[in-house]
Every structure is written in structure tokens, then in C-alpha cells.
């Protein structure tokens with residue numbers, strides 16, 4: 595036994611070591627296997643949402659100072675003189691195809707006027723928006739004169755019709771635009787109101803030119819803070835003739851505050867007239883109409899309102915009368931501006947609206963050109979309609 599021991603011990607050691615190795619090597623191989631790849635989506639579901647760092651914004655190095663473009667001062671325009679504007683523009687009335695004059699003359703020139711002829715005359719007047727009352731009055735006046743004077747040569751018929759139309763339009767109405775300050779040291783203040791799109795901003799711009807042409811110093815107030823582009827539009831009108839515009843520093847600002855600032859600015863600048871443009875409003879929108887009342891009240895803290903102009907679109911016909919009525923109540927309208935008379939055969943609205951409101955038409959818009967606004971005059975207007 596002792597002889598076997600010296601080689602038996604190493605043999606046992608080899609056997610033990612082999613067994614241990616056989617056991618350990620496969621485990622080591624398994625442990626070395628990589629776990630299957632982890633789906634990042636699955637982790638995202640379980641883990642806290644990652645904190646997303648904002649991307650680093652590289653500071654932009656400016657090597658050159660920014661280029662400041664010089665502000666170009668536009669060359670000031672010289673508006674057309676006020677006198678004679680309606681004469682200059684009156685062919686627009688005739689050209690706009692105002693068939694009123696031509697048709698009235700054609701019927702009146704017939705040899706023997708029958709009842710049908712008189713009906714036709716009345717219908718022509720109604721189609722031109724003269725209104726039933728004034729149309730009836732005109733027919734009566736013409737009937738009387740035809741009975742007395744007879745229907746003679748075309749020139750006499752024309753003169754007769756002209757007379758009666760001028761009477762209907764109102765040659766004696768005071769159409770003065772009140773732009774003188776109510777007290778010494780205060781500017782005249784003209785507030786311009788009306789429904790959307792009738793031409794208020796355009797009218798304020800054109801009116802500024804009329805006043806500049808007459809040598810007056812004007813300030814504009816952009817109290818239409820409702821339509822974003824209105825203040826820009828107004829400012830453009832003003833800058834063309836060197837007239838400053840007071841405007842809000844943000845959209846939707848309080849229009850009464852802008853109106854107030856404009857009047858204050860006009861006063862401190864020693865301006866002659868402040869023209870205040872307002873947002874278009876529907877006559878049935880109570881909030882906007884209240885706002886108009888507020889604008890009026892606030893302005894008068896600084897200076898008296900000398901004129902409230904209601905801008906009416908002549909092409910809207912009888913609908914304009916309804917507007918006129920409501921604005922008359924809320925804003926105390928003192929004068930009417932009839933725009934777009936160049937685009938309508940409904941010149942008779944001049945008569946109808948004056949009757950409806952008891953307020954004279956003071957200005958008429960006869961085109962989109964900057965000087966296509968004219969002080970209204972009954973005789974020149976009728977001559978325009980009759981194409982004479």
C-alpha cells in the first residue's frame with residue numbers, strides 16, 4: 595500500500611481537478627453569453643420620462659454691426675385744391691351711368707305726358723333710391739309746372755327738372771364742415787363713424803388732404819384698434835401729406851384712449867383739426883355702439899367735438915338709411931359722407947338720407963383716388979346727374 599501511495603495521490607489530484615474543471619467550464623461559458631438586446635421602447639415605458647435638455651444654442655457672433663437703413667422721408671404730395679372738386683369729379687356721376695337724369699329727361703320730353711309716363715317717372719326716382727316721399731313731391735311739383743308751362747323745348751324741360759331736383763336736394767342746407775375749434779386754443783375735432791367697409795379710413799385720409807390743401811394743420815387719430823391694418827393704412831395716408839398719426843402701441847387697445855391721446859396731441863401741437871377714425875361697427879352690436887358713446891365722452895374732456903361724420907356707402911341703398919338712423923341716435927351725427935357714388939346709379943340716396951336723418955350730406959366720395967372726395971353742393975350734384 596505504501597508502495598502505491600506515491601503515484602496514487604497525484605492520480606487522485608488529477609481526477610479531482612478534472613471533475614471540478616468539467617463542472618466549471620460550461621457554467622463559465624453560459625455566464626459569458628450576452629443577454630438578449632433590450633428593446634429601448636420597452637424601457638421608455640417603464641422608466642421615468644427622460645429629461646430632454648434643450649439643444650445648445652451656439653451664440654452667434656456678430657462681427658459686423660447691424661445695418662440700419664436710413665428712414666426714407668417720402669416727398670410730400672400736394673393735394674388737389676378743394677375748390678371745384680365736385681365739378682372736376684361730376685362726370686363720374688354721369689359716367690357711373692346714373693341713368694336717373696337721362697331717363698327723367700327722356701320721359702319729360704315726350705309731347706303729351708300720360709299717366710303711364712308719370713308712373714314711369716316715379717318708378718325711375720324710386721329705383722334711384724330717392725325714397726317714396728321725396729319722389730311723390732317731385733312728381734307733384736313737375737305736374738304742376740307742366741300744367742302751367744307746358745312741355746316745350748328740351749332745354750326748357752331740362753331747366754325745369756334741374757330746378758326741381760336742386761330744390762329736392764336742398765340748396766340751402768348748411769353743409770359747412772365744422773373744423774374750427776370750439777374754443778380758442780383747441781382744435782376742431784371730427785369723429786368719423788359708420789359700419790364696416792363703408793370707406794371711413796379712406797375718407798379720413800382723403801379729408802386730411804382736403805384740409806391740408808386748405809392750409810390747415812391736421813393730426814390723425816387711429817381709434818380703429820379693431821382692424822389691425824387700419825392704423826397702418828391711416829398712417830400711410832397721413833405721411834403722404836406730412837400729417838402725424840396718433841395710434842395705439844398694440845392691437846386691441848382702448849379706442850377711447852387713442853382718441854383722447856390724439857385730441858390731446860393735436861391740442862398741444864397747436865393743430866387746427868384732429869380727425870379721429872373709428873372701427874366699423876354694425877348698428878346692432880350693442881357693445882361697439884356703447885364704445886362709440888365712450889369715445890365721444892372721452893374726447894369731449896379734452897376738446898369739444900365739432901363734427902361727427904357718418905360714412906355711408908351709396909351702393910347699399912336703403913340699408914344705409916337704417917344705419918343712419920341708429921348712428922344718429924348714438925353718436926349725434928352732424929354730417930353725412932356718401933362714398934362710392936361713382937359706382938352706383940342710386941344717387942337719389944342723397945335726398946333720402948338727408949330726409950331720414952335731418953342731417954345734410956357734406957362730402958361725397960367719387961372714386962378710390964386720393965383726391966376723389968369733394969365737398970357736396972346741391973347744384974353741382976344735380977348737374978352731374980343730368981350730365982350737364
Ligand SMILES: Nc1nc2c(ncn2[C@@H]2O[C@H](COP(=O)(O)OP(=O)(O)OP(=O)(O)O)[C@@H](O)[C@H]2O)c(=O)[nH]1
Pocket residue numbers: 788789790791792793794795796797818821824873874875932933934935936937958959960961962966
Ligand atoms: N369707388 C370708390 N371706392 C371707395 C370710395 N371710398 C372708399 N372706397 C373703397 O372702399 C374700400 C373700403 O374702404 P375703407 O376706408 O378701408 O373702409 P372702412 O370703413 O375704414 O373699413 P373698416 O375699417 O373695415 O370698417 C376701399 O377699397 C376703398 O378704396 C369711393 O368714394 N369710391
